[in-house]
Amino acid sequence: MLVVDGVSYRYRDAASPALQGISLHIPAGGIYGLLGPNGAGKTTLISLLAGLLTAADGKIALHGQPLATARAANPRAIALVPQDYAFYPMLTVTENLRFFAGILGLSGAALKTQIDSAIAFARLEQVVAKRAGELSGGLRRRLNLAIGLLGQPQLLLLDEPTVGVDPQSRHFLLESIAALPAAGTTVIYTSHYMEEVEAICQQIAIIDQGKVLTEGRLADILASPEPVLDITLDRELPADIATRHTASASGELKYALKLASTAELPRLLDELAVTGCGVRQLSFGQHDLEQVFMRLTNRSLRD
Amino acid sequence: MSARLLALWLKESIALLRDRHGLLALFIMPTIFILVMTLALRDSFTPGARIDASYALVDLDQSASSAALSKRLSKAASFNRIDHAGNLDAARAAVLAGRLNLALVVPPGFGERLLTPGGADGKPAEPLTLLLDPALSPALQLAFRNQVMAALGGVRADELTHKAGKLFGLPVAPGASADKDWPDEIRSEAVRRDSNASLPSSVQQNVPAWLIFAMFFVVIPISSIFIIERQHGTLQRLRAMGLPFRLVLAGKLLPFFVVNQVQALLMVLVGMYLVPLFGSEALQLPSTPALLLAWWAVSAAVSLAAVAWALLIASLAKTSEQATIVGGVGNILMGAIGGIMVPKFIMPAAMQQLAALSPMAWALEGFHTVMLRHGGLTDVLPSIMQLLAFSLLSLVAAVWLNRRALAARS
Numbered sequence: 071m072l073v074v075d076g077v078s079y080r081y082r083d084a085a086s087p088a089l090q091g092i093s094l095h096i097p098a099g100g101i102y103g104l105l106g107p108n109g110a111g112k113t114t115l116i117s118l119l120a121g122l123l124t125a126a127d128g129k130i131a132l133h134g135q136p137l138a139t140a141r142a143a144n145p146r147a148i149a150l151v152p153q154d155y156a157f158y159p160m161l162t163v164t165e166n167l168r169f170f171a172g173i174l175g176l177s178g179a180a181l182k183t184q185i186d187s188a189i190a191f192a193r194l195e196q197v198v199a200k201r202a203g204e205l206s207g208g209l210r211r212r213l214n215l216a217i218g219l220l221g222q223p224q225l226l227l228l229d230e231p232t233v234g235v236d237p238q239s240r241h242f243l244l245e246s247i248a249a250l251p252a253a254g255t256t257v258i259y260t261s262h263y264m265e266e267v268e269a270i271c272q273q274i275a276i277i278d279q280g281k282v283l284t285e286g287r288l289a290d291i292l293a294s295p296e297p298v299l300d301i302t303l304d305r306e307l308p309a310d311i312a313t314r315h316t317a318s319a320s321g322e323l324k325y326a327l328k329l330a331s332t333a334e335l336p337r338l339l340d341e342l343a344v345t346g347c348g349v350r351q352l353s354f355g356q357h358d359l360e361q362v363f364m365r366l367t368n369r370s371l372r373d
Numbered sequence: 374m375s376a377r378l379l380a381l382w383l384k385e386s387i388a389l390l391r392d393r394h395g396l397l398a399l400f401i402m403p404t405i406f407i408l409v410m411t412l413a414l415r416d417s418f419t420p421g422a423r424i425d426a427s428y429a430l431v432d433l434d435q436s437a438s439s440a441a442l443s444k445r446l447s448k449a450a451s452f453n454r455i456d457h458a459g460n461l462d463a464a465r466a467a468v469l470a471g472r473l474n475l476a477l478v479v480p481p482g483f484g485e486r487l488l489t490p491g492g493a494d495g496k497p498a499e500p501l502t503l504l505l506d507p508a509l510s511p512a513l514q515l516a517f518r519n520q521v522m523a524a525l526g527g528v529r530a531d532e533l534t535h536k537a538g539k540l541f542g543l544p545v546a547p548g549a550s551a552d553k554d555w556p557d558e559i560r561s562e563a564v565r566r567d568s569n570a571s572l573p574s575s576v577q578q579n580v581p582a583w584l585i586f587a588m589f590f591v592v593i594p595i596s597s598i599f600i601i602e603r604q605h606g607t608l609q610r611l612r613a614m615g616l617p618f619r620l621v622l623a624g625k626l627l628p629f630f631v632v633n634q635v636q637a638l639l640m641v642l643v644g645m646y647l648v649p650l651f652g653s654e655a656l657q658l659p660s661t662p663a664l665l666l667a668w669w670a671v672s673a674a675v676s677l678a679a680v681a682w683a684l685l686i687a688s689l690a691k692t693s694e695q696a697t698i699v700g701g702v703g704n705i706l707m708g709a710i711g712g713i714m715v716p717k718f719i720m721p722a723a724m725q726q727l728a729a730l731s732p733m734a735w736a737l738e739g740f741h742t743v744m745l746r747h748g749g750l751t752d753v754l755p756s757i758m759q760l761l762a763f764s765l766l767s768l769v770a771a772v773w774l775n776r777r778a779l780a781a782r783s
Binding site: 169 | 376379380387391610611612613616
């Protein structure tokens with residue numbers, strides 16, 4: 071279990087903090103999604119977890135131990151797969167893996183086993199002798215991931231691991247990542263692609279402007295506590311209806327209206343028709359993450 | 374520690390072997406420079422070597438004295454004599470056309486007035502005339518004038534001796550000649566520790582000079598790899614793997630130190646075996662183990678300075694292009710003021726003082742101390758200490774710059 075407790079971080083000379091009192095509870099053995107728009111603070115949090123930055127306030131503990139202690143006890147416990155292609159383009163796939171395995175202190179049979187296992191996991195067998203700089207975007211992402219798995223980490227930090235890859239490679243990467251918890255690895259997965267997070271994560275946190283907007287089981291977050299009607303009208307919503315249904319505007323003539331129960335929906339639509347409001351579009355039922363984010367921030371995730 | 378360092382060394386070695394431009398700068402460039410510069414400057418380092426400037430003698434006197442003067446000038450053999458200018462106009466035309474650099478005109482009556490130049494008969498003696506190509510360097514003009522003056526003095530002395538002998542009725546030994554060849558009265562000796570060494574040659578000056586220059590060019594491959602590591606986030610990944618930055622630096626120091634030593638070996642072999650194929654003298658290394666050790670100590674210190682300098686440039690530069698420009702221009706400037714491209718002794722005094730600021734000059738001084746003056750370890754210690762201090766300062770600055778960059782990101 072990884073616990074992030076009230077962690078704040080401010081970059082030098084930055085006007086506002088990148089993280090403000092973030093608290094997360096990340097259970098062992100699953101895929102935990104960190105969702106948020108660009109600049110939300112995801113990479114800062116990942117850097118703190120990877121030991122690249124040190125939190126100004128708050129605590130981070132892995133299995134009950136302070137993070138630094140846990141890393142010192144087992145330097146391979148946490149692995150980072152950065153957003154960049156962090157390897158050597160002039161080296162072949164095998165040479166890259168051998169180099170990073172050496173940096174992790176692996177040698178002899180253990181080194182060979184781990185390299186073979188990483189190659190098999192990322193299905194890089196066909197390109198092992200190819201220079202990394204000559205690989206396609208998808209294969210580079212796989213190599214980036216394979217390097218992260220060399221030390222058999224307990225916690226794998228994946229920072230936007232599918233950026234810039236074709237749909238086929240993305241599908242392969244997501245499938246591969248989804249299989250990691252079965253091997254005992256806890257994955258923290260950052261992305262601004264909601265569909266990816268929805269596809270593979272069991273637990274998520276939505277972060278924006280350095281704060282956690284919501285955290286919990288994905289199913290719980292998607293299941294709205296009270297029915298919400300997302301509706302687009304052809305004119306402004308009458309004030310009395312807006313007040314009664316605690317409406318929030320989520321765009322031009324777009325509204326999210328809270329309903330007491332599902333039975334209230336036909337009544338509301340009749341009322342709108344009586345007031346002369348034409349309905350252009352509506353959705354009702356389980357939300358997707360885009361809608362959840364919009365409800366929480368009044369902004370689109372991709373803004 | 375050792376597995377990590379081994380991994381770093383292996384990675385640097387593979388990366389360097391695949392960097393064709395880097396290898397070209399490290400091995401081919403100095404080989405070409407050594408060959409070209411050794412051949413180009415060969416005569417500048419050889420006392421009494423033939424000077425590639427031509428002259429003709431226009432003898433309008435046709436006397437025994439003018440013939441003696443001509444003979445003495447030919448014996449000096451430093452300038453290239455061409456005897457096709459039969460008269461003054463032809464000589465003037467040849468100089469104008471660039472076929473001749475100099476023409477010495479011996480006026481009519483030269484022999485008669487050899488011992489009475491002031492004009493004992495009331496008529497002033499007509500002087501010798503030197504026709505000059507204005508493009509000829511003043512130093513060569515002066516050298517030729519001095520040769521003519523020396524030859525003239527010799528002819529006068531012979532004539533005086535001859536006349537004095539006749540006047541006093543001294544016997545002349547059979548076979549004795551008025552233009553007797555005197556042995557060289559000036560002997561050049563290079564001052565060094567042992568006595569059996571010869572004068573430095575062009576190859577002994579140029580091999581260490583261009584070796585130093587090439588060693589400093591490790592800035593290109595080092596910075597290229599380092600900047601890729603920084604830009605691709607590989608340094609961050611290595612940090613996340615718990616690799617301290619000092620180990621990253623150590624991982625670069627040894628492979629490039631070895632590369633520098635391979636360069637040294639190859640350039641020495643070029644000087645010993647390739648340069649003689651082009652007609653120049655072979656490089657001579659010191660013959661005793663103590664001197665060889667001193668030579669290697671200088672080479673090792675140069676290598677540390679070059680690698681540390683490269684790491685500093687790599688830390689300063691944001692892109693490979695910047696590193697190539699800053700490192701390359703920096704090396705050329707250090708070489709230019711440090712006596713690599715132009716030997717220090719040719720420079721004016723002010724430039725020679727400026728040269729003392731260049732690490733390449735300290736390195737060259739170290740090599741020259743061993744190779745030319747046959748100095749030992751204690752003699753090269755000042756150069757080595759200067760280079761080590763430079764290495765240390767560069768490394769400290771590189772670490773500081775990286776820490777600062779990290780702090781700016783955090």
